[in-house]
Amino acid sequence: MAPILRPLTLADLPALYALDQRCFPPGIAYSQREIRDAVRLAPFGFHLACLEGATLAAFILTLRRADRGHVITLDVAPEFRRRGIGQALLLAAESHYREAGAGGMRLEAAVDNQAALAFYARLGYRVVRTLPRYYSARLDGLLLHKDFAPAAIAPGPAATS
Ligand SMILES: CC(C)(COP(=O)(O)OP(=O)(O)OC[C@H]1O[C@@H](n2cnc3c(N)ncnc32)[C@H](O)[C@@H]1OP(=O)(O)O)[C@@H](O)C(=O)NCCC(=O)NCCS
16 A cells, blocks of 8 residues: 555644654654644644554654754654655655745754665755754754755856857
8 A cells, every 4th residue: 555645633643752752762852742842833834744554654844944944853663664755755845845935955863863864865965064962962963954956057168160
């Protein structure tokens, strides 16, 4: 059965919290209150759930900050990884913000989160700077950015007559 993407609702909160606890270690995983507050800000962002049957396989929470979309969290359950679900959710969020006129997307990831850093690099995100002791005042983070502006076209050879 193909996965289904749909908007999140407050009824999803227990499943969102449980999945976030599985995806991130203590100190990086969000509290129930943080997830609830982010879901409530849906009118200022873009959130999606991915369902495999009745199971919440993955979700993404994003908010608009200034002229950019910002990924609050992207969580794919371990048993559903490497199937393109994370990419599908992130690209849906990028499309939303691109169509809304945003200039790009940003997010933070821990310096030791090799899977996430490989995933975002593959999707065109670049490191802006290190965020010292960003997580629990212990672990450094990296600020990542993807610019929506089309790449400049290199000038071709001068025309000859
Ligand atoms: C990072 C994460 C969201 C990726 O989700 P996913 O659904 O497994 O990713 P996709 O299947 O869409 O992967 C797309 C591409 O990203 C890269 N990638 C994804 N996971 C990777 C890994 N563990 N190692 C290396 N590259 C990886 C690959 O190039 C992959 O393409 P491929 O499978 O054809 O090689 C998922 O591992 C996750 O939820 N991790 C825990 C939470 C987290 O760290 N979230 C991100 C920080 S907000």
